[in-house]
Amino acid sequence: MPAIIEETIAQVGSVLLGKEHQIKLALTCLLLSGHLLIEDLPGMGKTTLSHALAKVLNLSYNRIQFTSDLLPADILGVSVYEKDSSDFKFHPGPIFSQLVLADEINRTTPKSQSALLEAMEERQVTIEGRTRPLPLPFFVIATQNPNTQAGTFPLPESQLDRFLMRIELGYPDAVAERILLKGEDRRAVLERLVPSVNVHQLQELQVEAEQVKVSEALLDYIQRLVLYTRQAPEFAYGLSPRGALALLSCSRSWAFIENRSHVVPEDVQAVLPSVVEHRLREAADFSGHGGTALAQRLLTKVDVIG
Amino acid sequence: MTGFQIPRNSLAWMLAAQTAVILPHISRMPYSTIALCFFCVLWRVMVYQGRWSYPGKWVKVLFVFFGIVGLGIGYGTFLGLDPWVGLLIMMFVLKLLEMHHKRDGYVVILLGYFVALTQFLYEQGIPYTLYMFVCVIMITAALIGLNQTRSHLRPVQTFKKASVLLLQSVPLMIVLFVLFPRISPLWTVPLQSSVARTGVTDTMTPGNIALLTQSDELAFRATFADEVPPLSKLYWRGLVLSRFDGESWTQELPALYGRLYRPDQPPPSWRDNMELLGEEVKYSILLEPTSQNWLFSLTMPEGTDKEGIGLVRDFRFYSFREIRSKLRYELTSHLNYRIDRDLHDFWRYRYTLLPVEGNPRSKRLAESIWDRSPNKQEYIRNVLRRFNREEFVYTLKPPVLGDNSIDEFLLDSKRGFCEHYAGSFVFLMRTVGIPARVVVGYQGGEYNRIGNYVEVRQFDAHAWTEVWQEGQGWVRVDPTSAVAPERIESGLEFAVEGEDTFLSNLPLSWMKYRQTLWLTEIRLQLSALSHYWDSWVVGYTPSVQMSLLARYFGDLDRKWLGMVMMSSFFSLLGVVAIFILGKRSHTLLRPIDREYLKFCQLLAKQGLPRSVGEGPLHYAARVVQTRPDLAPAMKQVTDTYVRLNYAEDQPEKTESLRKAIRVYRFRNLVTET
Structure with a gap:
């Protein structure tokens, strides 16, 4: 893999132990300027991951803690009257930052959720009649507690679709956990991280990632996958063309991280669960779970060659 | 007991079809059997609604026992057609109470077709035939419903689909009716010999x-x-x-x-x-x-x-x-x-x-x-x-x-x-x-x-x-x-x-x-219709068939006709099978994929088959894990395949892949000997 990326992964990995795959997925997502949703229990390292990424990628970083009484103005910013200039001055909200961590997004009301999600989609904010662009690059890493926990407002499917990927961190394995327990405070490690890329390099990487070759055979495989979601009875509905595009670009980006000049089926399979799980719903399950099982079906039932 | 639930559509049509199929028999059935049928249907509906659970083994045995005793008492005998048809219907309804799997659903549906057929042992007129056609549509709707997901909630749609399906098959029905060789039954059932008929006596x-x-x-x-x-x-x-x-x-x-x-x-x-x-x-x-x-x-x-x-x-x-x-x-x-x-x-x-x-x-x-x-x-x-x-x-x-x-x-x-x-x-x-x-x-x-x-x-x-x-x-x-x-x-x-x-x-x-x-006019019309039906449909016996076919195709042998029918039927099936199989395996496969799959088959023979969702790199890694000796050959073949198929996008150039596979085969041969 490209040296810069290798270094990035190593640095983030030194904070978030034993989660190389998830770190790579997060990078894949960021290389595409896509927004990332991390869904897991509290205390699994969601915040640490995003903080480390911001630090290593040298991005301005803001964290918004979502609560049930959060208002859109708390995210976007507000105009305040200033005595000195006898004028209203706009105080930009935490959204005006290159990497925004929207923590526990599903704890807030839909109104505030949609303020964030609109900003994500438009990459600009319109307040009091003035449109203000958001800084570039602009990433949102949102974290979400599992929907079954108390005090959550589940995101509707249409808004889940705005996230390019959804990942789960999961418990660390025994070795990583032992290091974690024995080692120093993660916060201190975080402080020591040095940026490995600048914004310019990051943009170059993004351009390079788009150069990865996709063959007809691979497109066939992606189409077979998409077709399966649309035809098999266990799927409540199939993947949208946007979902198919997301799958393709993520595969490309993953192949780039893997330092390949072309995409192979394994790349598609590596990103597939993160890309499709939150976009699919099992026909027999109206609660919206079951995406994981469906992604596994796709991986085992759809022939790679054919 | 598994969690399988017959889909709502299927169960609804199954019960409806069952009622419709049994209805014409009801006048011949003893009251106890009718009551048992009714009770079984009720129980099944309760099971569907989750209020009751399936009956246990001994309850079912009890049902069968009393059902048979009821039939025996009702008919007074087990000789002749009626008690056996009654027994068939009773079992058909009892099967409802053990529909645990999808397979049981199929059994009930097939029995439904069979029970529909028994009606023709008694009546072969036009009204009954039309009625049975409707019954068959209902049974087919149940069959379709059984294969639908639970999100299909509208029974009418399923019925429509079944109707279209059956109407599409009408031409085939007619062709088979006219042409299919009629074989005299291998055995005969004494049909209602006891029924008193009016007529001139001696x-x-x-x-x-x-x-x-x-x-x-x-x-x-x-x-x-x-x-x-x-x-x-x-x-x-x-x-x-x-x-x-x-x-x-x-x-x-x-x-x-x-x-x-x-x-x-x-x-x-x-x-x-x-x-x-x-x-x-x-x-x-x-x-x-x-x-x-x-x-x-x-x-x-x-x-x-x-x-x-x-x-x-x-x-x-x-x-x-x-x-x-x-x-x-x-x-x-x-x-x-x-x-x-x-x-x-x-x-x-x-x-x-x-x-x-x-x-x-x-x-x-x-x-x-x-x-x-x-x-x-x-x-x-x-x-x-x-x-x-x-x-x-x-x-x-x-x-x-x-x-x-x-x-x-x-x-x-x-x-x-x-x-x-x-x-x-x-x-x-x-x-x-x-x-x-x-x-x-x-x-x-x-x-x-x-x-x-x-x-x-x-x-x-x-x-x-x-x-x-x-x-x-x-x-x-x-x-x-x-x-x-x-x-x-x-x-x-x-x-x-x-x-x-x-x-x-x-x-x-x-x-x-x-x-x-005007009444007379209608009566004459209906009578004429029924006469044509009797002479051309009910009365379409082997001899009538042969003389009809002889009129259009000249003299032909029944054996010959059967052979022609069978062979054309199987060749039609064969064409369909070739179409389906060919689509899967050869027509759409790229040359490079064909070569690679052949290679996979070689490995499969060695006990290392590729699973459906496995990409070439993962497969190679897995093979090498079990057979480190194959590593160089595996790497050669896989790299060549991936390069040609995914990097260079040249699925037509199979030469180098073939060469790599030949190398693998040779090495394999050497290792084996």
Whole structure:
């Protein structure tokens, strides 16, 4: 893999132990300027991951803690009257930052959720009649507690679709956990991280990632996958063309991280669960779970060659 | 017990179809079975709603036990068709209570098709066929529903789909119906032999034909090749009754008649006594089942070509097998004839035989008329004149007669039906030594101009006589025509018009409204439709099929036809199979993929098959893990494949991949040896 990326992964990995795959997925997502949703229990390292990424990628970083009484103005910013200039001055909200961590997004009301999600989609904010662009690059890493926990407002499917990927961190394995327990405070490690890329390099990487070759055979495989979601009875509905595009670009980006000049089926399979799980719903399950099982079906039932 | 739930649509249609399929049988089923069926359906609905759970093993055993006991008590026997159909239906419904898996659902559905079929053992008319078609659509809807996900919640959509499916298959149904070789059944079930059927019997007692005329059931339909003779000439001869025991008339002892005239045997000597004159009338008769052996024909028939039928000495047809299903036979008759011109003395004796005792007044009456008559012809005419002139009444409600029935009828009551007139006429003839006999059958019928056939119903039953005369042989004399000529010309209904007795027990019979024109029109249309159905669908027997096919395809062998059907069916299947398989494996595969899959098969033979969702890199890694010795070859093949297929996008260039595979094979060979 490209040296810069290798270094990035190593640095983030030194904070978030034993989660190389998830770190790579997060990078894949960021290389595409896509927004990332991390869904897991509290205390699994969601915040640490995003903080480390911001630090290593040298991005301005803001964290918004979502609560049930959060208002859109708390995210976007507000105009305040200033005595000195006898004028209203706009105080930009935490959204005006290159990497925004929207923590526990599903704890807030839909109104505030949609303020964030609109900003994500438009990459600009319109307040009091003035449109203000958001800084570039602009990433949102949102974290979400599992929907079954108390005090959550589940995101509707249409808004889940705005996230390019959804990942789960999961418990660390025994070795990583032992290091974690024995080692120093993660916060201190975080402080020591040095940026490995600048914004310019990051943009170059993004351009390079788009150069990865996709063959007809691979497109066939992606189409077979998409077709399966649309035809098999266990799927409540199939993947949208946007979902198919997301799958393709993520595969490309993953192949780039893997330092390949072309995409192979394994790349598609590596990103597939993160890309499709939150976009699919099992026909027999109206609660919206079951995406994981469906992604596994796709991986085992759809022939790679054919 | 698994968590499988039959989808709502499927269960709804399953229950609906089940009810519809069982409904026509319900009149034949014992109450206990009906109650059991109802209870099972209720239980299944409760299971679906989650209120009750499936019954345990012992409950089911109990159900089966009491179900069978109920059937036994209800039918009184386990012989015959009905109890077994009842058992099938009971099991069909009980199966509902153990639908744990999808497979059980299929069993119920297949049983449904089967139970639908059993209805045709009883009824084969158009209404039932249409009804069964609807049932089959419902069962098919259940079958479709079973394969739908739970998100399909609208049963009507499923029904529509099933209807479209079945309508699409109608052309195939017709082709198979017409062309598929009809094989005679390998075994037969005794069909309703116990069911009493109305029809002409072989005994004639005063009153029993009058009883027959209370029925409007169809006896047979006769289709004429040319013009239909006038109704008054249509005497459908059925039986000849020549033995009189003082009360009833019965057939001559069969042994006295000698050999029958059959198509497969040389004609017996008595056949020479038949002289057929005048124009021939060609017609075919489609006889309803009678559970008897005799057949009906217009006087006077030639022989027949049909196997299993013979002409009896008294010139009527006899079937060697009881007629339990519709029977079609073709005949040629001559309305003018001369039969038995010379009557042997023995037969003269038999045909003038009367009981010594009884009916003395009638005998005296006969003698007094005989004394007045110069010759035999004049005597016959005088007797008929007496019927005509005196106050004889033709009625469907004759009084009950005592021991000397002929005396009482001729001299006291003078009210009677055709059998009274025929019986007493023959009695009067025989008293003075003229050979005479009673003939029973049907007279007239109703002409249906839409289908160009004559429809004969039970109330057309009739009895008349034949009198032997020197030089002329047997001459038909119908004493009824002397009393009520309108019976012969227009039918029974007009002969008893004032009496209001015609079908008095059937207030809603179509036949009572013959004067209402539009009703008659509808009735004739329906009747014609049903006739076509009977002759071309129900009556489409192996022989009819062969003659029909012979007309269009020339003479063909049934075996040959079967072979052609089978081979074309299988070749059609083969084409479909090739289409499906080819699509999967060869037509759409890229050359490079084909080569790579061949390579995978080589490895599969070594116990390392590639799973469906496994990409080439993962596969190679897995193979190398188990077989480190294959690592270089695996790497070579996989790299080449990935390069050509995914990096260079050149699926046509298989050369280097083939080379890599050859290298692998060679190395493998070396390692093995």
